[in-house]
Amino acid sequence: MAILDVQGVCKDFGGLRALNQVNLQVREGSVHAIIGPNGAGKSTLLNCFVGRLKPDTGSVTFNGKSLLGINPHEINQAGVARVFQTPEIFADLSLIENVKIPAFAKRDGAFRLDLWSRTDSHAEVRDHAEAVLEDVGLADKRHMHAGSLSRGDKRRLELAMCLVQDPKLLLLDEPTAGMSRADTNATIDLLQRIGERGITKIVIEHDMTVVFTLAHTISVMAQGAVIAEGEPEAIKGNPRVQEAYLGGAHL
Amino acid sequence: MDALVLQALNGLDKGGAYALIALGLTLIFGTLGVVNFAHGALFMLGAFCAVTMQKILTLSKQIEDTSVTFFKAFKEVPYLEIWLGDTGRMLIDYSVPIAILLTIPFMLLVGLVMERGLVQFFYKRSHAEQILVTFGLAIVIQEIIKSVFGANPIPTPAPDVVSGSADVGAWIGFGDGLYYPYWRLIYLGFSLTIIGAVFAFLRFTTFGMVVRAGMQDRETVGLLGIDVQRRFTIVFGIAAVVAGLAGMMYTPILPPDYHMGMDFLVLSFVVVVVGGMGSLEGAVLAGFLLGILQSFASMNEVKAIIPGIDQIIVYLVAVVVLQVRPRGLLGRRGVMEG
Amino acid sequence: MSAATVDTLRRGNAAASVPAGDTASSRSDHIKFAVFAIAVLTMPVWLSPIGAGYPDLVQKFAIFGIFAIGFNILFGLTGYLSFGHAAFLGVGSYAAVWSFKLLTMNVVPAMIFGVLASGVFALLIGYVSLRRTGIYFSILTLAFAQMSYNLAYSVLTPITNGETGLQLALHDPRVLDGPAEAGLPTTTLFGMETIGYPGFYVCAVMLIVAYYVAMRITRSPFGMTLRAIKSNQNRMNYTGFNTRPYTLAAFVISGMYAGLAGSLMAVVDPLAGAERMQWTASGEVVLMTILGGTGTLLGPVLGAGIIKYFENIFSAFNDQVLGRIFDFLPEVLQNLMVTLVHPFVGEGWHLTLGVVFMLIVIFLPGGVMEGIGRISARISRSRSNRSS
Ligand SMILES: Nc1ncnc2c1ncn2[C@@H]1O[C@H](COP(=O)(O)OP(=O)(O)OP(=O)(O)O)[C@@H](O)[C@H]1O
Ligand SMILES: [Mg+2]
Numbered sequence: 001m002a003i004l005d006v007q008g009v010c011k012d013f014g015g016l017r018a019l020n021q022v023n024l025q026v027r028e029g030s031v032h033a034i035i036g037p038n039g040a041g042k043s044t045l046l047n048c049f050v051g052r053l054k055p056d057t058g059s060v061t062f063n064g065k066s067l068l069g070i071n072p073h074e075i076n077q078a079g080v081a082r083v084f085q086t087p088e089i090f091a092d093l094s095l096i097e098n099v100k101i102p103a104f105a106k107r108d109g110a111f112r113l114d115l116w117s118r119t120d121s122h123a124e125v126r127d128h129a130e131a132v133l134e135d136v137g138l139a140d141k142r143h144m145h146a147g148s149l150s151r152g153d154k155r156r157l158e159l160a161m162c163l164v165q166d167p168k169l170l171l172l173d174e175p176t177a178g179m180s181r182a183d184t185n186a187t188i189d190l191l192q193r194i195g196e197r198g199i200t201k202i203v204i205e206h207d208m209t210v211v212f213t214l215a216h217t218i219s220v221m222a223q224g225a226v227i228a229e230g231e232p233e234a235i236k237g238n239p240r241v242q243e244a245y246l247g248g249a250h251l
Numbered sequence: 252m253d254a255l256v257l258q259a260l261n262g263l264d265k266g267g268a269y270a271l272i273a274l275g276l277t278l279i280f281g282t283l284g285v286v287n288f289a290h291g292a293l294f295m296l297g298a299f300c301a302v303t304m305q306k307i308l309t310l311s312k313q314i315e316d317t318s319v320t321f322f323k324a325f326k327e328v329p330y331l332e333i334w335l336g337d338t339g340r341m342l343i344d345y346s347v348p349i350a351i352l353l354t355i356p357f358m359l360l361v362g363l364v365m366e367r368g369l370v371q372f373f374y375k376r377s378h379a380e381q382i383l384v385t386f387g388l389a390i391v392i393q394e395i396i397k398s399v400f401g402a403n404p405i406p407t408p409a410p411d412v413v414s415g416s417a418d419v420g421a422w423i424g425f426g427d428g429l430y431y432p433y434w435r436l437i438y439l440g441f442s443l444t445i446i447g448a449v450f451a452f453l454r455f456t457t458f459g460m461v462v463r464a465g466m467q468d469r470e471t472v473g474l475l476g477i478d479v480q481r482r483f484t485i486v487f488g489i490a491a492v493v494a495g496l497a498g499m500m501y502t503p504i505l506p507p508d509y510h511m512g513m514d515f516l517v518l519s520f521v522v523v524v525v526g527g528m529g530s531l532e533g534a535v536l537a538g539f540l541l542g543i544l545q546s547f548a549s550m551n552e553v554k555a556i557i558p559g560i561d562q563i564i565v566y567l568v569a570v571v572v573l574q575v576r577p578r579g580l581l582g583r584r585g586v587m588e589g
Numbered sequence: 590m591s592a593a594t595v596d597t598l599r600r601g602n603a604a605a606s607v608p609a610g611d612t613a614s615s616r617s618d619h620i621k622f623a624v625f626a627i628a629v630l631t632m633p634v635w636l637s638p639i640g641a642g643y644p645d646l647v648q649k650f651a652i653f654g655i656f657a658i659g660f661n662i663l664f665g666l667t668g669y670l671s672f673g674h675a676a677f678l679g680v681g682s683y684a685a686v687w688s689f690k691l692l693t694m695n696v697v698p699a700m701i702f703g704v705l706a707s708g709v710f711a712l713l714i715g716y717v718s719l720r721r722t723g724i725y726f727s728i729l730t731l732a733f734a735q736m737s738y739n740l741a742y743s744v745l746t747p748i749t750n751g752e753t754g755l756q757l758a759l760h761d762p763r764v765l766d767g768p769a770e771a772g773l774p775t776t777t778l779f780g781m782e783t784i785g786y787p788g789f790y791v792c793a794v795m796l797i798v799a800y801y802v803a804m805r806i807t808r809s810p811f812g813m814t815l816r817a818i819k820s821n822q823n824r825m826n827y828t829g830f831n832t833r834p835y836t837l838a839a840f841v842i843s844g845m846y847a848g849l850a851g852s853l854m855a856v857v858d859p860l861a862g863a864e865r866m867q868w869t870a871s872g873e874v875v876l877m878t879i880l881g882g883t884g885t886l887l888g889p890v891l892g893a894g895i896i897k898y899f900e901n902i903f904s905a906f907n908d909q910v911l912g913r914i915f916d917f918l919p920e921v922l923q924n925l926m927v928t929l930v931h932p933f934v935g936e937g938w939h940l941t942l943g944v945v946f947m948l949i950v951i952f953l954p955g956g957v958m959e960g961i962g963r964i965s966a967r968i969s970r971s972r973s974n975r976s977s
Contacts, residue, residue, distance in 0.1 A: 050827055076829035088827070090820040093813075101817050104810050105829035113838055114810045118615055122810070161828065286724055372951070378724055379670045383879060384950040386872065390943030398932045398940070517731065517868060524728045559744030566732035573721055573729060 003028040003200050004169060009048055009058030011041075011224075018044045019055065020224040026169075026217075031191075031201045033211045036221035037244070042204045043085055045221070046171050050082050051075050062169065073110050079168035081161075083175055085204075087154035089161070091147030095138055098146050098157055099129040099164050106165040129164055136160045136190060152179040156187070163194060172203045176210055188213050212236075220244070253429045258546045260419065264435040264504065266542020267442030268294075271497035272519040273526060273534035274449060275490030281466035281529045282486045285370055286378050288385040290494055291516025292392040296361060297354055297495030298507035299396055302405050304350035308343045345410045347503055354499045355492055362491025366484045389513065397509040409434040409503035434503045441500050445493060446535055452489075453531070462486055466529065521569045527582025537580060541565050618804060625887070626797045633786065641898055644785045644857075649901075650894045651792035652853045655799045657877040657889030659846020662803060664875070665884035666812060667839050668819035672727045672871050673714070673734030677707040677844040679741065679866030681851025683748065686755045686861045693765035694774045696783055696791060696856045700849060707848025708841055715840035719833060722822070734868055741863035754862035776856050788857040795853060796890070799846060804886055806842070815839055816884075847874075876946055882958025891957050896942070903941055906934035 006024035010017070018041045026032045034042050047053040049060055051072035060067045067075055081102075090098050103125045108114070120126060133139045136156040141149070146157060155175060162170055175191070176184040188210055191201070195214075205211045211218065211232070218235045220228040222244040228235060235241055272294055279287050311327035331339030342349065369388065373381045408414065416430035453459035465479055498507070505511065522541055526533030541564075547553060549561035560567075572579060628635075632650065636642040641650075660674055681703035688699040718729040741749040749755055757773050766774070776783045783791050806812045818825050818832050825832050855861055864870070873896070881892025908927055911934065915926040933941045953960055 052827075071831070072826040073829050073831050076827055082827055084827075088821060088824040090817045090824060092820040093817060097813060097817070101813065101825075101830075102828045104814070108810070110829060110831040111834045112810075113834075115806050115812075116809060118808045119810050119813050120615075120808075165829070369947075369951075376954075379668070380950055380954060382670065382724070382727070383875065384947055387943050387946035387950060390939055391947065394937060394940035394943060395932075398937050513869075517735065520728055521732060524725060528724070559740050562739035562743050563736040566736045569732045570717065570729060573725060574717065577721060577725070 002026055003063060004049070004202070005059075005061040006045075006049075007059045007061075009045070009055045009060065011044060011048065011053060011055050017224050019048070022058070022221075022224075022226055024219060024226065024229075026200060026202060028200055029198045030216040031195065031203060031214045033203045033205060033215035033218045034221060035205060035208075035211055035218060040221040041224040042221055043173055044224075046082065046173055046202070046204070049075075049171060050080060076105070076165075076167075077110055080171065081165050081167035081169070082171040083155065083158045083162055083173060085173040085177070087151070087158050089146045089154055089157055091145070093146055094143050095133060095146055095149075095157060096126075096129055096142040099133055099160050100125055102161045103129050103164045132160045132164045135163065135193075137186065152183045155179065156183075159187075159190070166197075167199060170199050170201045172201060172205075174204055174206065176205065176207055184210065254550065255547075256419075257429060257431065258550055259543055260431050260435070260439075262543030262546030263539060264438045264442075264542075265545065266539035267439050268497050268501050268515065268538075269519055269522045269542055270535045270538025271442050271445060272494055272515055273522040273538050274446060274531060275494045276519060276523050277526070277529060277531050277534040278449075278462075278486055278490045280523070281531070282462055283366075283370065283374060283483050285373060286381045286385070287370070288382050288516065289365070289389040289392065290385075290490070291512035291514070291519065292389040293358065293361065293491050293494035293512070294498035294501075294515050295396065295507065295509065295512030296392065297358060297498030298502050298511065299400060299498075300354040300357055300495060301347050301350040301407050301499045301502040302400060302507060304353050305343075305346040305407050308346045308349070347407055347409060347499070350499050351496070354495050358492045358495030359488045361495075362488035363484060365491070366487035370487065371480075371484075389516070393509050393512060400509065402509060404506035404508040406506045407502040409437075413437060438500055438504060442497065445496060449489070449493065450531070458482065458485075518565055521565055523579075525569050525572045525579055527576075527579030530579070530581040533579055533581030541568060544568060615808075618808065621887075622801060622804060625800055629793050629796055630790070632793070633789065639898075641901070644789050646897065646901055648789045648792050648853075648857045649897045651789065651796040652850050652857075653874075653877060653893035653897055654796050654890040655792075655853070656847055656850035656874050657881065657893040658796075658799050658803050658886075659843040659850070660874045661843075661878050661883065661885075661889040662806060662815075662846065663839050663843035664878060665889070666807070666815035666819060667836050669719070669722070669836060669840070670727050670875070671718075671730040671840075671843075672868060672875070673730035673732075674843070674847050674874055675868065675870035676714070676734040676737040676866050677711055677847035678851040678854075678870065679737065679861065679863065680707045680710045681848030682855045682861035682865055683741075683755055683851075684848070685852035685855035686757070686859055687748075689757060689763075689776065689855070689859050690755075690761040691764065693763060694777050695765075696776050696778050699776070699856060700795070700852045703848045703852025703855070704845045705848075707851065708845040711841045711844025711848075712837070715837050715844070719836050719840060731868055731871070734866060734871055738863055738866040738868070741866060749861070749863055752863075754860050756860045776859055783856060791856060792853050795849060799849065800886065800890070807886060811835070811838070876942070878956075879954075880945070880949055880956050882956035883954075885956075885958040888956050888958040895957070899941070900938055903934045903938040904936075 002025040004024070004026040006022055009019055009022040011019040020041075022041075022045060024032075024045075034045070036042055044053065048055045049062075049067060051067065051070060051074075054068065062075075062078060062080060065078065067078075067080075090101065093101075100119065104122075107125060130139065130142065133142055136159055138153060138156060138160065141153070146154070149157060155178065159172075159175060172191075176187050179187065184207065191203075191214055195201075201214075203211070203214060215232055218230065218232055219226050220235060220238075220241045227244055228238050228241045230238070272290060275293070276287060276290050279285055279290070308331055309329045310331075311329045312333060313325045314328050314333075316324040316326040329339065329343060331342055333339070335342070365388070369384065373384060413433035416432050417436055419429050419431040419436075421429075453463050461479070461482055465483070498512075501507075518541070519538075522537045523534055525541065526535070526537030544564050545561070548564040554561055576582070629651065632647045633642045633644075636647060641647070656674075656678060660671070663674075664670055684706035685696075685699035685703040688702045692698055714730065714733045718726055718733065721729060742751055759773065763774075776788070778787070778791060781787060814825075814830065814835055818830075818835060822832055851861075851865065854865070874893075877892035877896050878889045879892070880895060881890065882888025908931060911927045911930055912923065915923045918926060931937070933944075949956060955962070
């Protein structure tokens with residue numbers, strides 16, 4: 001069954017057609033990779049899922065409910081979390097606070113006026129946040145300013161901020177960009193491990209190792225349209241993909 | 252009907268001043284990305300250039316007053332009058348327009364010094380910090396002027412020939428009875444001229460084209476290898492001169508005092524926001540619009556219906572516009588958001 | 590450099606980069622609070638050597654301390670720069686004076702009304718202004734404050750008594766106080782007169798309460814959420830927070846602090862004027878907060894105290910006083926110094942303020958608190974270097 005169902009989504013920027021009749025079905029519990037050359041519209045598509053952009057036409061349905069016309073925070077509360085292409089973290093806060101905040105959002109909802117309790121008196125939130133930081137390998141840096149992290153660490157932090165919410169659907173926009181080989185492998189490991197928790201994931205990646213290790217299904221986008229979709233093996237052999245994506249070179 | 256035309260005219264010259272200040276603010280904001288809370292102080296400095304020129308021209312010598320016969324009396328006679336006679340007297344009479352000779356170089360200097368000495372260090376800092384540091388500078392400038400010129404408004408009359416009123420009614424075929432001070436008409440024409448000059452400069456010179464491109468997309472222009480920095484310094488200078496001239500010419504309408512800058516600044520910021528942060532056309536449009544609205548709101552007939560409306564109209568318009576059109580009348584997307 | 594030194598240096602840096610609301614333990618907070626409370630209550634004692642122990646001035650320290658703490662809850666935590674907070678100060682004053690006129694000279698109802706009235710006012714203004722961010726927000730708050738100020742001078746004269754200001758009068762009803770005695774009454778706390786030092790103690794207790802509440806807010810999940818909004822509002826939306834009610838709550842709370850400060854002004858001197866609402870007054874509280882240290886608990890109080898202290902000192906200076914100060918110099922130098930310093934004191938006090946303000950924003954954006962932090966970091970570093 002598709003947890004996310006995208007039908008006929010179009011988006012224009014001025015004269016530019018960034019998305020052209022995109023259809024996409026993401027199976028519950030699967031890892032769905034979206035690949036394609038720069039400017040293909042991959043990030044734009046994710047923006048339509050989280051309420052950053054409103055498609056001109058088409059529908060986006062998550063768990064049977066439309067995601068269009070509702071606010072980003074409502075979409076998140078429905079169980080969709082996102083790692084952005086350029087890390088969006090709380091640079092002025094410590095790592096542990098960065099992770100506690102989404103944990104509070106998950107526990108308390110979109111608004112709760114808790115003026116009087118001490119943040120560190122919420123032991124379950126703290127423990128959960130620390131466990132997730134441990135998972136992504138940032139536990140020893142938990143009191144540092146998030147702004148002082150390396151790019152790769154920022155990505156991992158952002159991933160932790162999503163994981164702590166235990167989302168139903170996790171959107172990852174180039175989660176390993178800017179990481180060393182070793183870090184990339186660590187991230188693959190981590191994503192595989194959390195795969196066991198049954199979180200559905202959409203991964204945008206340029207790194208083919210990551211894509212072919214993780215993905216169950218791959219959609220290929222070019223110039224705003226999905227030009228191919230299928231299992232990794234089928235995509236590897238698809239000549240249209242090779243031409244559009246790699247200009248003929250072999251995957 | 253006559254009253255309405257008169258009020259519209261009344262609003263236009265004030266609107267001209269708003270527009271000129273707002274134009275400079277927008278130029279600075281659009282190119283340098285800096286919110287300049289000291290811009291009102293520049294307007295005020297311009298006004299005091301006129302005061303200074305008047306003081307220089309009327310530097311006087313004490314001589315014996317022979318018209319008083321029964322005791323020894325002295326009177327002050329300006330040197331100019333002593334040296335040049337009637338010509339000297341005429342020069343004094345024209346001190347406000349003559350002040351242009353002082354205002355342009357002085358304001359240019361102030362603008363350049365301000366940009367190089369302070370503002371350039373704030374390009375990369377938050378808007379809040381820009382507001383705060385220029386606010387501090389505005390206080391400093393204002394207090395210096397206060398300690399030099401005192402706290403009271405200083406009358407700086409317009410030249411005698413234009414001190415009367417024009418029969419505007421006759422010009423536009425309304426019959427008579429519609430008189431309007433010459434100087435205010437001059438101010439209106441003057442502000443339109445300056446606005447036209449700035450727009451022409453931006454449209455028809457290569458320098459202006461680069462500046463406009465910079466307002467659209469600062470990074471790209473920087474990448475083209477053009478020395479944007481130097482141009483931006485000059486833009487700041489130009490904005491300072493525009494504000495200064497606006498202040499200088501306004502002195503016959505409103506005798507300048509040290510806090511006139513702040514009064515105008517607050518209103519001009521409202522103008523900029525209503526026009527749309529970053530839009531030059533918006534700044535001019537909103538300047539005149541708010542000037543006229545303010546003038547209409549101060550008519551007795553209007554005040555009788557909505558008491559106090561004249562006091563708040565400008566702010567009220569700002570609130571409404573920002574709710575209905577978040578980016579102002581002609582604002583672009585993505586400017587000053589977040 | 591030895592490995593050990595490198596290690597200490599690194600540890601020193603890590604310690605310096607720990608954000609405030611994070612590791613501070615409940616215990617250290619309460620110790621700091623106790624020290625603060627004692628320091629505030631004993632202000633008349635330890636401030637008298639520098640000539641600042643008298644009631645009028647210590648009252649001002651406490652009142653503006655409250656105003657600045659409240660302002661900091663909005664600006665320091667959420668980053669929204671309001672240029673109209675003086676409006677709430679004014680509303681608090683008017684409400685308190687009306688309470689004195691209509692109900693009773695007791696200060697408790699006056700403070701309650703002041704806080705409530707400004708809270709409601711802040712709710713209205715905040716609801717509209719917070720739909721915008723950045724400079725648009727600043728301009729909207731400025732616009733509302735200027736409207737209030739202008740209206741207070743014109744059509745609202747029946748409520749504000751226009752330029753004269755709202756004052757007590759002999760024929761005021763004061764329904765709870767019973768028949769008036771001869772002359773204008775003074776403010777009381779359940780029968781005890783609250784002018785002079787008693788008035789100060791009312792203000793001081795309120796300052797301590799205000800500090801405690803601000804401390805709780807800063808350490809609470811709500812406070813952390815506000816800091817996160819300041820850091821990255823965009824992220825907050827995608828993290829599942831509806832940020833508007835959070836910022837609105839912060840705005841209202843900080844408006845209520847301003848209202849409390851305003852009503853205390855009326856407590857120590859029962860009159861209210863519109864000039865309290867002017868935007869220059871809004872600018873002053875911004876300045877206090879920045880000078881002390883935006884986002885810190887103690888900073889705004891320090892900033893308020895420093896500004897009010899120097900305003901008091903500097904504006905009282907005249908050339909004779911200056912002459913006496915530079916008495917030890919030869920006559921020529923003495924005159925020179927007097928001429929040089931003259932523009933900065935007395936009437937020119939604002940010039941000093943403007944210069945200090947610029948210097949702080951340029952060189953010490955974290956204010957006095959950052960300065961203290963830097964100095965103590967240097968001391969502890971040199972001490973640990975010596976010991977290793
Ligand atoms: N807000 C916007 N306004 C105008 N054009 C946009 C906007 N966002 C994206 N675009 C354009 O839409 C096209 C698709 O961009 P998008 O970021 O979705 O590509 P992408 O597939 O994510 O590329 P990459 O692999 O480089 O991240 C690009 O040409 C881009 O310039
Ligand atoms: Mg992308």
